[in-house]
Amino acid sequence: xxxxxxxxxxxxxxxxxxxxxxxxxxxxxxxxxxxxxxxxxxxxxxxxxxxxxxxxxxxxxxxxxxxxxxxxxxxxxxxxxxxxxxxxxxxxxxxxxxxxxxxxxxxxxxxxxxxxxxxxxxxxxxxxxxxxxxxxxxxxxxxxxxxxxxxxxxxxxxxxxxxxxxxxxxxxxxxxxxxxxxx
Numbered sequence: 001x002x003x004x005x006x007x008x009x010x011x012x013x014x015x016x017x018x019x020x021x022x023x024x025x026x027x028x029x030x031x032x033x034x035x036x037x038x039x040x041x042x043x044x045x046x047x048x049x050x051x052x053x054x055x056x057x058x059x060x061x062x063x064x065x066x067x068x069x070x071x072x073x074x075x076x077x078x079x080x081x082x083x084x085x086x087x088x089x090x091x092x093x094x095x096x097x098x099x100x101x102x103x104x105x106x107x108x109x110x111x112x113x114x115x116x117x118x119x120x121x122x123x124x125x126x127x128x129x130x131x132x133x134x135x136x137x138x139x140x141x142x143x144x145x146x147x148x149x150x151x152x153x154x155x156x157x158x159x160x161x162x163x164x165x166x167x168x169x170x171x172x173x174x175x176x177x178x179x180x181x182x183x
Contacts, residue, residue: 024060024063024069025069025070027072028072029072029074029075031072032056032072032073032075032076033075033076036053036075036076036077039052039053040079045085046079046080046081046082046085047081047085049079050078050079053076053077053078053079054078056073056076057073057074057076059073060072060073061073092117097117100113101113101114101117107173107176108177110173111170111173111174111177112126114169114170114173115166115170115173115174118166118167118170119139119164119166119170120164121139121141121164122144124144124145124146125141125143125144125155127144127145128143128144128145128152128153129141131178131179134174134178137165137166137167137168137171138163138164138165138166139163139164139166140161140162140163141155141160141161141162141163141164142154142155142161143155
C-alpha cells in the first residue's frame with residue numbers, strides 16, 4: 001500500500017509541477033487557487049480530487065519544514081462531498097467478482113482477493129494473517145497491518161476481533177500459501 005500511495009503522490013505532485021515552469025519557491029497562493037479551480041472541472045471524483053490536494057499540500061509542507069520555504073498550499077481547501085458522493089459503496093455480484101478473478105493471472109493475488117471477497121475481511125487484516133491464524137476452515141482475525149514498517153497492530157477495538165469460517169474452494173486456493181508460511 002505505501003508504494004501505491006507514494007506512486008499516487010508522485011503522480012499528483014509531478015502533474016502539478018509539470019503544468020508550470022515556475023520553481024517551487026515562486027509558486028503563489030493565487031497559482032494554487034487557480035489550479036484548484038481547474039481541478040473542479042476535471043470530471044474526477046471528489047474523493048480523488050481531495051487526495052490530490054492533500055498530496056500537493058504534503059509536498060509544500062515538506063518543502064516548508066525541510067527547506068524553510070513558504071507554504072502557499074494552505075489555501076488548498078478540500079472539495080465538499082455532495083450527496084451523490086456519500087452514496088453507499090457498490091458491491092460486486094458474485095458473477096462480477098468471478099469475471100474479475102478470472103482476469104487475475106497471479107494465483108497468489110487471485111487467492112488473496114477471493115479471500116477478501118468471500119469473507120469480508122479487510123485488506124490489512126488479511127495481510128496480517130499467518131499460518132497460526134488458520135485452524136481447519138476457520139480463521140482467527142485479531143490483528144492488522146497497515147504499513148509493513150509498523151508490523152502487526154492490534155485491531156482498533158476488541159469487538160473487531162473475530163473468527164470466520166472460510167468456504168472449501170477459498171481454503172483450497174489459500175492452502176499452498178498457508179503451508180508455505182507454516183514454520
